[in-house]
Structures are given as structure tokens and as C-alpha cells.
Amino acid sequence: MMRGAMRRKPRDALETNMNTSLQGDAPAQRDAAASGDAPTLGDAPVHGDAAASREQRQADVVAALARVLPRAAILFRNEDTVAYECDGLTAYRASPLVVVLPETDAQVQAILRTCHGMGVPIIARGAGTGLSGGATPHRLGIILSLAKFNKIRNVDAEACTAVVQCGVRNAAISEAAAPFGLYYAPDPSSQIACSIGGNVAENAGGVHCLKYGLTLHNVLRVRGFMVDGEPVEFGSEALDAAGLDLLAVVVGSEGMLAVTTEVTVRLIPKPQVARCIMASFDDIEAAGAAVASIIAQGIIPAGLELMDRAMTAAVDAFVHAGYDLRAAAILLCESDGTAEEVAEEIVRMEAVLNAAGASRLEVSRDEAQRLKFWSGRKNAFPASGGISPDYMCMDSTIPRRRLAKMLRAIQQMEITYGLRCVNVFHAGDGNLHPLILFDAGQPDELRRCERFGADILETSVRLGGTVTGEHGVGIEKLNSMCVQFSPAERAQFLAVKQAFDPLCLLNPGKVIPTLNRCAEYGKMHVHHGMLPFAALPRF
Amino acid sequence: MDERDQVLASLIEQVVAARAAHARLEIRGGGTKRFFGEPSEGEPLDVTALAGISSYEPTELVVTARAGTLLADLEAVLEERGQCLPFEPPRFARGGTVGGMVAAGLSGPARVSAGSVRDHVLGVTLLNGRGEVLSFGGQVAKNVAGYDVSRLMAGAWGILGVICEASLKVLPRALAGATLHFDCDEQRALECLRYWASQPLSISGSAWYEGQLRVRLTGALTAVRSTCEKIGGTALVPEEAQAWWRSVRDQTHDFFALGEADLARGESLWRLSVPAARAAINLPGRQFIEWGGAQRWWRTTIDAGEVRAAAARDGGHATLVRSSDKSAGAFSPLSDVLMRVHRGLKLAFDPDGVFNRGRLYAGL
Numbered sequence: 019m020m021r022g023a024m025r026r027k028p029r030d031a032l033e034t035n036m037n038t039s040l041q042g043d044a045p046a047q048r049d050a051a052a053s054g055d056a057p058t059l060g061d062a063p064v065h066g067d068a069a070a071s072r073e074q075r076q077a078d079v080v081a082a083l084a085r086v087l088p089r090a091a092i093l094f095r096n097e098d099t100v101a102y103e104c105d106g107l108t109a110y111r112a113s114p115l116v117v118v119l120p121e122t123d124a125q126v127q128a129i130l131r132t133c134h135g136m137g138v139p140i141i142a143r144g145a146g147t148g149l150s151g152g153a154t155p156h157r158l159g160i161i162l163s164l165a166k167f168n169k170i171r172n173v174d175a176e177a178c179t180a181v182v183q184c185g186v187r188n189a190a191i192s193e194a195a196a197p198f199g200l201y202y203a204p205d206p207s208s209q210i211a212c213s214i215g216g217n218v219a220e221n222a223g224g225v226h227c228l229k230y231g232l233t234l235h236n237v238l239r240v241r242g243f244m245v246d247g248e249p250v251e252f253g254s255e256a257l258d259a260a261g262l263d264l265l266a267v268v269v270g271s272e273g274m275l276a277v278t279t280e281v282t283v284r285l286i287p288k289p290q291v292a293r294c295i296m297a298s299f300d301d302i303e304a305a306g307a308a309v310a311s312i313i314a315q316g317i318i319p320a321g322l323e324l325m326d327r328a329m330t331a332a333v334d335a336f337v338h339a340g341y342d343l344r345a346a347a348i349l350l351c352e353s354d355g356t357a358e359e360v361a362e363e364i365v366r367m368e369a370v371l372n373a374a375g376a377s378r379l380e381v382s383r384d385e386a387q388r389l390k391f392w393s394g395r396k397n398a399f400p401a402s403g404g405i406s407p408d409y410m411c412m413d414s415t416i417p418r419r420r421l422a423k424m425l426r427a428i429q430q431m432e433i434t435y436g437l438r439c440v441n442v443f444h445a446g447d448g449n450l451h452p453l454i455l456f457d458a459g460q461p462d463e464l465r466r467c468e469r470f471g472a473d474i475l476e477t478s479v480r481l482g483g484t485v486t487g488e489h490g491v492g493i494e495k496l497n498s499m500c501v502q503f504s505p506a507e508r509a510q511f512l513a514v515k516q517a518f519d520p521l522c523l524l525n526p527g528k529v530i531p532t533l534n535r536c537a538e539y540g541k542m543h544v545h546h547g548m549l550p551f552a553a554l555p556r557f
Numbered sequence: 558m559d560e561r562d563q564v565l566a567s568l569i570e571q572v573v574a575a576r577a578a579h580a581r582l583e584i585r586g587g588g589t590k591r592f593f594g595e596p597s598e599g600e601p602l603d604v605t606a607l608a609g610i611s612s613y614e615p616t617e618l619v620v621t622a623r624a625g626t627l628l629a630d631l632e633a634v635l636e637e638r639g640q641c642l643p644f645e646p647p648r649f650a651r652g653g654t655v656g657g658m659v660a661a662g663l664s665g666p667a668r669v670s671a672g673s674v675r676d677h678v679l680g681v682t683l684l685n686g687r688g689e690v691l692s693f694g695g696q697v698a699k700n701v702a703g704y705d706v707s708r709l710m711a712g713a714w715g716i717l718g719v720i721c722e723a724s725l726k727v728l729p730r731a732l733a734g735a736t737l738h739f740d741c742d743e744q745r746a747l748e749c750l751r752y753w754a755s756q757p758l759s760i761s762g763s764a765w766y767e768g769q770l771r772v773r774l775t776g777a778l779t780a781v782r783s784t785c786e787k788i789g790g791t792a793l794v795p796e797e798a799q800a801w802w803r804s805v806r807d808q809t810h811d812f813f814a815l816g817e818a819d820l821a822r823g824e825s826l827w828r829l830s831v832p833a834a835r836a837a838i839n840l841p842g843r844q845f846i847e848w849g850g851a852q853r854w855w856r857t858t859i860d861a862g863e864v865r866a867a868a869a870r871d872g873g874h875a876t877l878v879r880s881s882d883k884s885a886g887a888f889s890p891l892s893d894v895l896m897r898v899h900r901g902l903k904l905a906f907d908p909d910g911v912f913n914r915g916r917l918y919a920g921l
Contacts, residue, residue: 176751177834200755221701232699234708235676239872248894255832257668257851258712260874260889261917262899263675266708270701287757310616316639316729356757358779415697417617448617449699487699495702502702506689510905511703517901530703 075158076115079138083118083160086128093117102161105146105153106208107494114141114155121166123249123279130247130277133160139526140245142273144185144216147208149411150492152219152272152528159526164215167279170194178285179238179255184215184278188222191283200285203230206488207396215278221270223488225321225395228446229354230286232488234269239282245519255282267514272490273525275518289354292320293364294388297371298345298378302326305347306421308374309445312351313418315370317363321352322446323395326425329402329440329453330394336401339394340387342378349376349445350391398442399453406438406455410467412474416483418448427477428452435470437463449487450478476501491529499529500536508533558623558682558722560690564606565721571602572719572911573688581914584715586625587652590661593878594714594887597916604656607721612696615640619679619696621724624656631655635727643671643728648807656720662712665806666762666773669833669848671728675711680724683710685717686907696724709902715913716921717906731761731775733782736798737790739770743837743846746770749788750849751834758784764805765846766812773802805847812845815856815879825880827855827864831873838867861885888917 076094083092093099094116103111115138120126133140139159146153155161167183170190174180175198180191188209192201205224206212212222217233218240230236239253253265268275299305305324312319325333325348330341341348351371353363368379382388394401402409416424425441432439438455452474456467475485475498485491485498499508511530515522531539558565575582581599608625615638622631628648635641645665646658659681664673680694683706694700694707710720741749746765750772753760759776772790774781785792793801804810815826829838833851838844842857857864861877862885868875874889891899896918903910903921915921 174834175755177832178755179832198755199757221705223699227699231672231676234705235672244894244898250894250898251892254830254872254874256830256873257833257848258662258673258830258874260876261891261895262717262902263662263709263712264895264898266675266711267704267706270705275704287755289757313618314616316732318728355777356780356783358783359759359777362777362779415699417614417619417696419614419617444699447699448697482695483697484695484700484702486702487697488701490701491703499702504691507691507693507703510685510689510691510706513905514704514706514902517898517905520901 072115072158079116079133079136079160082132082136083116083129086132087118087120087125091119091121091125093119099161102143102146102155102163105143105148105151107149107151107154107492110151110154110493112155112157114161115158117161117163119163119166126162126277126279127243127247127249129160129162130243130245134246134521134523137521137523139523140277141525142215142219142277144213144219145187145211147212148216148220148490148492149413150486150490150494152490152492152525154493154528156526162277164213164279167215171280173198173200173285175200177255178287179282180285181280181282182214183280184218184242185213188212188214188217195285196288198285199288201288202283203236203286204233207399214281214283218269218278218281219271219273220488220490223444223447223449225323225392225444228322228444229318229320234266236284237265237269237281238284240265240268240278241280242276242278244276245521245524250276252276253282270490272492272529274515274529275524277524289320289356291357291360292352292354292385292388293360294321294350294352294382294391295364295367295371296341296380296382296391297349297351297376298342299347299349299375300345300377301375302347302425303422304375305349306418306425306445308349308371308376309418309421311370311374312367313446315366317366317370319351319367319446320354321350322444323350324348324421324441324443324445325395325398326441328438329398329442332405332440333394333397333401336404337393337397339390341394345377350395352388395442398451402440402453402455405440407457407459408455410454410456410471412450412452412454412471413486413489414475414478414483415447415449415487416478416481418445420481420483421445421448424450424477424481428474431470431473435466435473437466437470439470444487447487448483450474472498493528496529496531496535497539499531500539505533505536508536558611558690558692565684565690568602568604568607568684568719568721569688569690572684572686575600575911576686576688576909579909580911582911583916584656584660584719584913586654586657587627587650589648589650589653590657590663592649593661593663594917595883595915595919597715598914599911602719604719604721605654610634611722617696618698618727619724620727621680621696621722622655623722624654624720626655628653628655628658636730639730640727641730642677642725644668644674644677645671645806646674655723659711659720659723660713660715666764666802666847669763669851670761673711675708677726678708678711678723679726681707681710681720682722683717684719684721686909686911690721694724698726714916716903716917718912733778733780734761734773734775734795734798735781735785736793736795736802737772737774737785737788738793739772739790740768741770742768743844746846747837747850753788754833754849758787760784760849762802762805763847763849766844771801773798810845812843812854812856819856820879820881823858823881824856825858825882826878827857828876828878829853829855829864829868829873830876831868832871835871835873840864840867865889886918891918
């Protein structure tokens with residue numbers, strides 16, 4: 019959920035997409051979050067002299083870190099650390115004990131050794147664009163900002179790999195590879211700002227992952243440190259490594275298993291041509307069925323996205339993408355490859371879409387028009403801010419064939435909760451981003467919005483899906499994890515964490531809810547049918 | 558999966574009993590890959606009865622099958638609907654199972670374009686060492702809820718638990734294909750493969766052996782045709798090409814046939830996994846190069862230490878696949894820090910060391 023994500027007058031797409039709302043005008047903070055000390059992940063309850071002891075702890079940690087870091091790389095005064103109080107999920111804020119900004123591997127190692135020795139929680143942070151609160155600070159922990167690890171070490175055009183530091187922006191990799199006719203395939207919408215280290219932490223996707231895979235499929239090696247400062251390497255520059263496939267579990271582990279400082283990514287040859295079909299449908303279920311038909315015909319489009327009428331209206335007003343505003347839904351279906359390949363595939367796609375009942379087809383004539391088609395899709399989030407003071411973005415995945423059923427369920431929920439919802443889907447992957455529109459200024463709307471959101475996630479699980487497709491669990495979906503996984507499964511996750519980080523110092527309190535929290539969530543759920551103060555940590 | 562399922566219930570019972578008795582179990586499917594890796598300790602835990610395709614919806618590009626399902630059966634069902642396992646798992650013999658395929662994590666010639674077994678695992682239902690049945694991942698391609706435990710099972714050789722069921726991403730079979738043949742030496746072959754890899758071509762397999770390079774193209778008809786024009790070579794007759802790639806995939810090609818006599822005179826089969834762009838590796842013996850240079854098979858009599866050093870020079874590793882003497886370990890040794898994590902994970906999934914003890918590394 020992205021709460022309080024939008025300001026009323028977004029300045030530009032990046033800012034709103036990234037939700038870098040640090041000016042403190044996020045309207046929808048909960049009481050608990052607004053008090054400044056929530057979520058107190060893993061903290062002991064705060065008692066009378068807690069403030070004094072926190073100050074003492076801060077002084078001790080700063081002193082210890084000052085022995086291994088230049089003073090300028092240590093921030094602890096409120097005015098210096100305020101920018102680190104949240105990531106892209108602005109509704110959750112906490113004041114970190116200390117923020118450190120190392121520049122070298124040796125410094126990262128020294129920080130980890132120091133913190134490990136003192137039992138200080140460590141929250142690694144990349145560009146801070148995450149949407150699930152994965153980089154939310156811990157009141158008694160440090161923020162390990164890796165922003166200065168922003169160098170591209172090597173682009174090897176022969177090996178089709180790039181070795182980059184973790185803070186390098188996703189888009190910067192493709193820019194560096196472009197002169198060689200290569201690029202880095204995963205393209206989350208935030209790609210101009212988000213870092214590769216963050217992409218590794220979240221196993222980031224994007225609009226092209228149906229054909230080109232997720233971060234995991236495009237990363238060969240991750241270098242970094244274990245929690246105690248021991249250097250470690252997962253994967254290799256070969257296609258596999260000896261032993262268990264630890265890279266697979268480290269990618270997507272949301273900073274809870276190790277600290278990443280360097281990533282070797284696979285680059286792939288840039289397709290010579292890409293063309294996109296915009297297909298209109300009078301009926302949203304027909305659009306859902308068309309998605310299945312394309313796959314059934316053996317076509318794997320480079321991108322396959324669906325937007326409902328409310329969404330296309332919002333984005334078209336925002337970027338004038340030339341969408342068919344009469345359609346109940348539009349599909350964007352992209353083909354890429356050699357010119358011959360694309361020509362062949364577009365013909366096949368058109369035939370399938372026509373047979374599936376498309377009321378109108380438009381094929382991009384040139385690159386400019388293709389980008390225009392995509393500009394609407396990529397601006398779905400900021401455009402939603404144009405039609406509503408606030409919105410909450412969901413991120414569940416369901417089997418594709420359930421799409422129509424899910425859409426009907428969401429329509430019913432709009433009535434149940436008295437709120438509007440606009441829909442944009444990575445249809446090819448079954449990954450939904452329903453955006454629930456609300457006004458935090460109106461009494462009860464935030465609460466109804468949260469229930470709406472929880473209902474979508476639980477319906478997704480019931481339909482055979484998952485509560486998060488690409489944004490991660492962070493702290494935002496901890497309760498939903500209770501719905502998706504059994505107590506034994508969650509205990510197994512916690513045991514995996516312990517294998518890497520026995521003292522649970524890396525990003526504690528994220529991703530895997532404690533058994534108590536789930537017990538309480540279940541209880542409240544059953545007894546009240548609604549959940550008050552869902553943000554409060556429950557340990 | 559339902560724990561009330563009788564076959565599953567019996568497996569759980571055996572695991573719980575073994576745990577209580579401090580006994581060890583060797584998870585057994587078709588037993589077609591027992592020659593690979595280290596021998597494992599323990600009484601067999603037969604999972605072949607846990608068979609059958611649980612769900613298959615071609616438009617979802619996902620199939621879910623129970624561990625004991627025969628790989629051949631699964632592939633036949635996919636083929637009926639024009640789909641396939643894109644990573645081409647090797648079938649060393651008849652009887653190989655889906656569970657064994659995932660546990661071994663071995664991929665065939667298409668690995669280089671399609672990805673590995675691990676890349677196609679979407680979800681796994683696991684029976685851990687505490688006798689608990691746990692599901693991780695699911696049936697959807699995008700899923701970041703919790704750690705990706707299901708993919709960790711690919712290539713874990715059963716040391717973390719019994720794979721009961723797996724959901725796999727499948728893909729449509731390619732519309733067209735061609736195999737081109739070139740006569741060239743190793744160095745030239747590696748140069749060509751390196752260059753082609755950086756071009757938008759539709760290469761889905763390559764193999765070099767004794768002065769002959771074979772390159773397989775798959776994709777849209779026009780793409781295959783244009784790649785043929787670009788890279789030249791002589792086209793093989795389709796039936797011959799298919800049979801030949803099958804012999805590479807399943808290792809029935811002569812190169813892989815080490816007889817008793819070869820083993821007796823100290824010859825071993827090694828798999829070197831190295832960066833594809835790496836220059837020629839010079840060892841005494843014979844070599845078979847796949848995956849655009851990233852997988853180099855060697856038949857050699859030299860010392861394990863020398864082979865491993867050669868592989869490690871550029872960050873690769875070497876697996877001793879067939880040998881009369883595996884005392885050097887089947888798999889490349891791990892760094893201390895990685896071994897620490899391995900021990901931690903073994904403890905996390907199988908605290909009493911019930912499953913496949915020693916199959917991957919001694920002590921695990």
C-alpha cells in the first residue's frame with residue numbers, strides 16, 4: 019500500500035512515482051506513525067527513562083562508529099537524519115538512531131563489525147524508493163546508506179556483463195551499456211531513481227519481465243558482507259556456483275540476510291525493433307480473456323499491460339497518451355526483436371486480439387508513438403494523484419485466468435467500502451496494481467481504504483495468488499503474510515533468517531511476522547471483522 | 558497438497574520415525590542421477606508413489622506436478638499442448654522424476670537462452686526434517702512474499718527436505734528451428750560464440766567438440782532464417798539435428814560414455830562451470846563445450862586439484878561427475894563463510910540431519 023503517497027499537485031512523474039514525499043505533508047499518517055516512534059520494530063516498550071537511555075545508546079554508537087568512520091559520514095542530529103525517516107512508503111516513519119554513509123567496502127565492514135559487536139540493528143538503504151517500508155528505520159538501529167556506492171566498475175561487452183556498485187541506479191546500467199548495443203532488462207517503473215542494490219533486495223520486476231524475467235534472472239553475482247562483517251559472494255560470473263543456490267534466496271530477501279555492495283548483472287542485446295499494439299475492449303472480461311488467448315497461441319509478448327476505463331481516463335488527462343477513452347479496458351501488447359520477427363509477431367497478435375473481440379486496434383507507427391502508449395501506463399500512479407487526494411497502491415499477483423473474477427470482486431468492494439478503485443495490471447504476469455482512491459481528510463476513509471486493501475490481498479490469496487508480486491513485504495504487508503503462510507511456514511522463514519543472521523540484526527521486524535503478531539491479527543480479524551491500528555507492531 | 562493424502566501421510570510418518578530413531582533417509586525418485594554428486598547415507602525414502610500432475614493450465618504457463626511424476630510423462634503432457642520445459646533437463650535414463658529434476662537442478666543445452674531449472678521453479682511443497690509440510694512460492698511468476706525458499710530447493714540435492722510437489726513455469730515450443738554446423742578449432746569457436754552472444758540472435762544451444770561447432774537456433778521463422786543468413790555455416794537435416802541435440806542433452810553422446818575401462822585407468826568426467834567469455838582452458842584430455850562457453854566438460858586423468866584450480870582461475874567451479882575416485886569431493890569446496898551458511902540452512906530445515914546426509918558435502 020502506498021499511503022499518503024500523492025500530493026495534490028505532483029511536480030513531475032518521477033517524484034510522485036517515487037513518492038519521495040519528504041516535506042512532511044503526507045496527509046495520511048496514522049496516529050501511531052505520526053507520533054514519531056512508530057513503528058518501533060523490535061523495540062522493548064518505551065518506558066519513562068527510555069528517552070534518556072536512547073540518548074546514551076546513541077552517544078555510545080556514534081562514539082564507536084567514529085573510531086572507524088570519518089565524522090562527516092555519521093549523521094545523528096534530528097535535522098540531519100529526518101530525510102531517512104521513511105522510504106517510498108511515507109506513512110510509516112521512525113527516527114533512526116544514527117545514519118552512516120560509508121564510501122568503501124572497508125568502511126562497510128567496519129560498520130558491520132561495530133554494530134554486530136554492540137548488538138545494533140542495521141537497516142541497509144539504497145535509493146529509498148521502496149513501496150513497502152523495507153527501509154523504514156529502527157529507533158535503536160542505524161541506517162546504512164549505500165548511496166555513495168554509485169560507481170559502475172566495469173561493462174564487459176564481450177561477456178555481456180556489468181559489475182556495478184549497489185547504489186548505481188537501474189537506468190544508469192542500461193545507459194552505460196547502450197554504446198555496446200546492450201541493456202539491463204528488468205525495468206521497474208522507478209528505474210530512473212531506484213538502485214540495483216534495492217532491486218536485488220526486492221527482486222524487482224517491471225513491465226517486461228514476462229519475457230525477460232525478474233532481477234533474479236538477470237543477476238549473476240552479489241558481493242557484500244554478512245552481518246558480522248565477513249565478506250561474502252553469492253553466485254559467480256559463471257552461470258551457477260557450487261553448493262546451494264544461495265543467490266536465489268538472497269535476491270528478494272529485503273536486506274535481511276546480508277548486505278549487498280556490488281552486483282554483477284547480465285546484459286542482453288538490445289532488440290532492434292519494438293512495436294506496441296493498443297487494443298480496446300468494450301468489456302473488461304473480454305480483455306482478460308484476450309490475455310489468456312495470446313499466451314495460449316504460444317506468444318510471449320515483451321510487455322502485456324491492462325488498464326480499466328477509470329485508469330485510462332485518469333492517465334490520458336495527465337499525459338495525453340491518445341488512449342481510447344470509450345473502451346471498458348485497453349491492453350498494451352508489445353513485440354520486440356528483429357524487424358522481421360516483430361512484423362511476424364504483430365500479425366499473429368493482431369489476429370488473436372481481433373478474435374478475442376477487440377473493438378479497436380492501433381499499432382505504434384514509430385518509436386515516438388510507442389513511447390507515448392507507454393507513457394500513460396508508466397504514469398498511472400501520478401495520474402491517480404490527479405484525480406484523488408490520496409491513493410493506496412496494492413501489488414498482489416493472481417493466476418491470469420482469475421483476472422475477470424478479481425475485477426468483479428474489486429467492483430463489489432467499491433460498493434462495500436464506498437471508495438473508488440482504478441486498475442492497472444501487469445496482465446501478462448497476473449500482477450495487479452489496483453489503486454484505491456481516498457481522501458485522508460475525510461473521516462473514516464483511510465480506515466475503509468485499509469479494509470479494502472486487506473480484502474484485495476486476501477481475495478488474491480484465495481484465488482491462488484500472493485500478497486506481493488514485486489513491491490515486497492517490508493512492514494506494510496506483515497499482517498497479510500499471516501494470511502498467506504501457516505505458522506510452520508513462517509517459523510521456517512525465521513529459521514532461514516537465523517542461518518544468515520543469528521542475532522537478527524539485519525532489518526529486524528520486516529518481512530516475516532512473528533507468531534504472536536499473526537495470532538493477534540487472526541483474532542482481531544475474526545472477532546471484529548476489521549483491524550484497528552494495523553501499523554502497530556505486535557510482538 | 559493435502560496432508561490427509563495417504564502417500565504423503567506415509568512419507569511424513571517415515572520422516573517422523575526416522576527422526577525419532579536418529580536414523581537417516583536417502584530420498585529416492587527414479588534413481589537416475591545417483592551417479593552424480595556424492596553418495597548419500599540412509600535408508601531409501603521412496604517418493605515415486607507421490608505421482609501425478611496436480612494442475613496444468615496452458616494459458617497460465619504453469620504446471621504443478623507431484624515429485625514422483627515421471628519426467629517423461631510431464632513432458633508428454635506439455636507437448637500435447639505445444640509447450641515444454643524450456644531448460645531441457647537431462648534424462649540420464651528412463652524413470653527420472655520431477656522431484657529429482659528439481660533437486661538436481663541440472664539444465665540442458667537451452668540453459669544459455671532459456672535459463673535454468675531454478676529460474677523456472679515457481680513454487681515447492683516441501684516436507685522438512687521436522688515432518689512438516691510447507692508450501693513456498695506458488696503458481697504465479699511474480700511473487701516476493703517471504704524468502705524464495707522454493708528456488709533454494711533447485712540443486713539442493715534433497716539435503717533440506719523432500720520436494721513433494723513443484724510448480725514450474727513452462728513455455729510454448731518454438732515455432733521454428735535450425736542447426737548450423739561449422740568446422741573450426743576451439744579458439745575460433747569460443748570467439749564466434751562470444752561475438753554472437755552479444756548480438757540479438759536467436760541462439761538456443763551451442764556445442765563444440767573435436768573441431769566441430771554446432772549452433773542451434775530457435776524462435777520465429779523469420780528470426781531463425783535471418784540468423785542463418787547472418788552467421789553462415791551448413792544446415793543440418795532437422796531429424797539428424799534433433800537426435801544429435803538429444804544426445805547432448807541426455808549425455809548419450811559418445812563423449813560422455815565413460816566405460817569401466819576408462820574409469821579404471823583413472824579417467825574422470827568433469828563439468829567446469831566458468832564465465833562464458835573465458836579463453837580456452839588447457840588440460841590434458843578431451844573437451845566438450847556447451848552453453849556458449851559457460852559449461853566445459855572434460856575427460857581427463859589429471860588431479861582434481863589441478864582441474865579445480867583451472868576452473869577457479871576466473872571464478873568458476875568444477876564438479877567431478879564420473880570417476881572411480883571421488884575422494885576429492887564431487888563438488889568444489891566452499892569458502893568458510895558459505896559453508897557456515899550451508900550448515901545454518903541444514904539446521905534450519907533438517908535439524909537432525911535426516912535427509913541425504915553427505916549428498917552435497919560431507920557433514921551436511
